[in-house]
Amino acid sequence: MESKAVWQKRIETNLEIVRQRIAQAAQRAGREPEDVHIVVVTKTFDAEVVRAVVAAGLTDIGENRVQEAEAKRAVLDDLQGVRWHMVGHLQRNKAHRALELFDFIHSVDRLSLAKALERRLAPQERVVPVLLEVNVGEEASKYGFAPQAKILDPAVEAVLALPHLRLEGLMTVAPLVDDSEEVRPVFRRLRELYEGLQARYPEAPWAHLSMGMTDDYAVAVEEGATMVRLGRALLGERQR
Numbered sequence: 001m002e003s004k005a006v007w008q009k010r011i012e013t014n015l016e017i018v019r020q021r022i023a024q025a026a027q028r029a030g031r032e033p034e035d036v037h038i039v040v041v042t043k044t045f046d047a048e049v050v051r052a053v054v055a056a057g058l059t060d061i062g063e064n065r066v067q068e069a070e071a072k073r074a075v076l077d078d079l080q081g082v083r084w085h086m087v088g089h090l091q092r093n094k095a096h097r098a099l100e101l102f103d104f105i106h107s108v109d110r111l112s113l114a115k116a117l118e119r120r121l122a123p124q125e126r127v128v129p130v131l132l133e134v135n136v137g138e139e140a141s142k143y144g145f146a147p148q149a150k151i152l153d154p155a156v157e158a159v160l161a162l163p164h165l166r167l168e169g170l171m172t173v174a175p176l177v178d179d180s181e182e183v184r185p186v187f188r189r190l191r192e193l194y195e196g197l198q199a200r201y202p203e204a205p206w207a208h209l210s211m212g213m214t215d216d217y218a219v220a221v222e223e224g225a226t227m228v229r230l231g232r233a234l235l236g237e238r239q240r
């Protein structure tokens with residue numbers, strides 16, 4: 001693999017472009033660019049690339065599989081100040097391992113998973129921030145809660161009753177489309193759902209809308225994303 005210095009340079013160059021696009025999108029929406037956090041999704045990239053990402057000043061790292069995150073963390077245990085984000089579908093029987101690896105879980109996509117996480121966290125007296133994943137497009141291939149209040153409200157109430165999960169917001173993975181404008185209604189819908197929940201459940205510490213990936217993050221920022229999850233925009237095409 002190429003040296004860490006080469007990766008760092010590449011990431012810094014890409015980051016400049018990404019920050020500029022985020023700033024422009026935020027401006028179009030009358031938002032502050034500082035309110036948009038970048039989570040770098042490093043799936044398929046080597047642990048050394050994660051080091052280069054951190055050297056470039058980005059400390060929110062996302063992975064979508066427990067096993068891959070575990071392999072990387074094993075060789076990165078000296079890396080300080082990183083916040084690890086789980087962004088992929090999580091099996092219940094991996095809840096325990098996931099909690100050892102991750103600080104923030106974007107992909108709570110069903111109640112049974114929330115309960116499994118709670119069961120593992122309670123004995124440690126540890127509280128973990130989570131987002132509920134919503135399948136806004138109601139795609140058969142996607143995980144997540146259906147986007148109706150009659151589904152989401154009971155889910156929110158159930159998660160708020162779990163004292164070791166801190167419900168900070170919603171997440172979605174938009175459908176694959178050719179033109180990113182086509183996903184705008186999906187992001188807008190997620191924001192509307194978020195605002196509705198915020199009004200009905202003011203006791204929850206609502207803080208985040210995790211939406212937008214390489215092909216659509218500018219639109220997501222215009223529609224209110226506070227976390228964009230970026231892989232290729234910063235790292236280039238995936239390695240495997």
Ligand SMILES: *Cc1c(COP(=O)(O)O)cnc(C)c1O
Pocket residue numbers: 041043064087088173213214215229230231232233
């Ligand atoms: C891979 C992945 C991303 C990043 O995708 P890019 O298109 O490379 O930016 C974001 N979110 C999730 C859930 C992913 O699995």
